Amino acid sequence: MEWWVSVPKVELHAHLNGSIRNSTLLELARELGDKGTIVFSDFEHVIRKNDRTLREVFKLFDLIHVVTTDHKTITRITKEVVEDFAAENVVYLELRTTPKRNDSIGMSKRSYMEAVVDGLRSVSSSNLDINFSCDDLEKFSKNQTKKKIIVRLLLSIDRRESTASAMETVNLALEMKDMGVIGIDLSGNPTVGEWATFFPALKFAREQGLSVTLHCGEVPNSVEIQAMLDFLPGRIGHACCFQDEEWRKLRSYKIPVEICLTSNIRTETISSVDVHHFADLYKENHPIVLCTDDTGVFSTSLSNEYALVSSAFGLGKMELFELARKAVDFIFAGNEVKMELMKVYESAATTL
Numbered sequence: 001m002e003w004w005v006s007v008p009k010v011e012l013h014a015h016l017n018g019s020i021r022n023s024t025l026l027e028l029a030r031e032l033g034d035k036g037t038i039v040f041s042d043f044e045h046v047i048r049k050n051d052r053t054l055r056e057v058f059k060l061f062d063l064i065h066v067v068t069t070d071h072k073t074i075t076r077i078t079k080e081v082v083e084d085f086a087a088e089n090v091v092y093l094e095l096r097t098t099p100k101r102n103d104s105i106g107m108s109k110r111s112y113m114e115a116v117v118d119g120l121r122s123v124s125s126s127n128l129d130i131n132f133s134c135d136d137l138e139k140f141s142k143n144q145t146k147k148k149i150i151v152r153l154l155l156s157i158d159r160r161e162s163t164a165s166a167m168e169t170v171n172l173a174l175e176m177k178d179m180g181v182i183g184i185d186l187s188g189n190p191t192v193g194e195w196a197t198f199f200p201a202l203k204f205a206r207e208q209g210l211s212v213t214l215h216c217g218e219v220p221n222s223v224e225i226q227a228m229l230d231f232l233p234g235r236i237g238h239a240c241c242f243q244d245e246e247w248r249k250l251r252s253y254k255i256p257v258e259i260c261l262t263s264n265i266r267t268e269t270i271s272s273v274d275v276h277h278f279a280d281l282y283k284e285n286h287p288i289v290l291c292t293d294d295t296g297v298f299s300t301s302l303s304n305e306y307a308l309v310s311s312a313f314g315l316g317k318m319e320l321f322e323l324a325r326k327a328v329d330f331i332f333a334g335n336e337v338k339m340e341l342m343k344v345y346e347s348a349a350t351t352l
């Protein structure tokens with residue numbers, strides 16, 4: 001087994017519907033094709049395409065949602081996504097998803113999220129133990145026989161949503177705190193929507209004790225990027241199209257950055273890996289964490305992201321291990337979970 005696979009890893013930026021297995025996506029599309037709901041060959045062509053611009057990626061998500069958005073499928077893909085991360089030794093996963101309402105199939109944002117939680121519940125098997133609620137952590141940490149993964153949920157607000165819809169998502173997150181929901185994410189097509197639309201809901205979320213992460217700087221937009229940084233989110237994702245003033249704010253506020261290398265290269269948000277801002281942030285010891293974004297859509301894995309950092313920036317085993325371990329500092333779950341993860345890294349350090 002490659003070293004990157006065996007090292008314990010923390011994943012903080014993974015979108016549920018972007019992390020679906022290609023095989024599952026094709027199977028679901030074939031079923032809908034057989035029923036005449038979609039034209040399978042059109043769908044297959046889009047799924048199998050490798051390089052997509054950021055705009056094409058959002059078109060693909062709309063297609064994916066046609067295929068995945070019913071309760072049974074959401075439960076299935078949640079289970080598979082968690083199992084896939086656990087298989088490559090992700091020990092802590094913050095999984096984010098946009099609660100969706102679809103009246104035609106009786107789906108509310110809440111029932112969508114209950115289907116996600118059902119998926120988490122169905123993960124436990126003979127060789128894998130999952131913890132997704134703080135209540136069970138003591139019992140979970142005592143069981144030493146199985147592979148283990150801790151999962152927490154972030155609810156995403158899509159930039160197409162109104163203030164009222166964003167507020168509905170925040171209220172749902174508050175109602176579902178005891179089911180492992182710990183925070184809010186702002187995502188979706190960065191060329192759509194205004195910061196002012198989401199700000200009231202995000203502010204309310206933070207006042208109510210939820211952590212907030214923002215997709216920030218995927219396209220050039222200084223006014224929005226600076227407003228986002230001044231909001232002091234718990235973390236941001238991407239930080240690709242920053243100008244000098246934005247870098248200055250990011251550094252002085254010490255906001256942790258979720259780095260998604262493959263995603264940024266594939267969507268041509270960054271022209272090549274050797275000019276990626278990872279290098280500067282790493283050298284400066286700025287808080288960063290390697291993440292996948294969408295393992296399915298970008299055909300990557302967290303192990304692959306560590307391998308990429310090693311080959312592109314020449315980091316050795318010890319440096320990569322430290323990078324993985326430091327990610328624990330930036331998780332949104334509380335101290336109890338952090339302590340649990342620190343024990344995992346202490347034990348892994350003895351085998352280096």
Ligand code: 5GP
Pocket residue numbers: 015016017018061062096097098099156158187188189190215218263293294
């Ligand atoms: P879901 O929330 O449906 O589980 O995951 C897919 C959704 O996540 C997409 O429709 C989109 O709103 C969001 N998403 C996934 N990848 C990206 C990305 O790279 N950038 C942004 N801004 N949003 C993304």
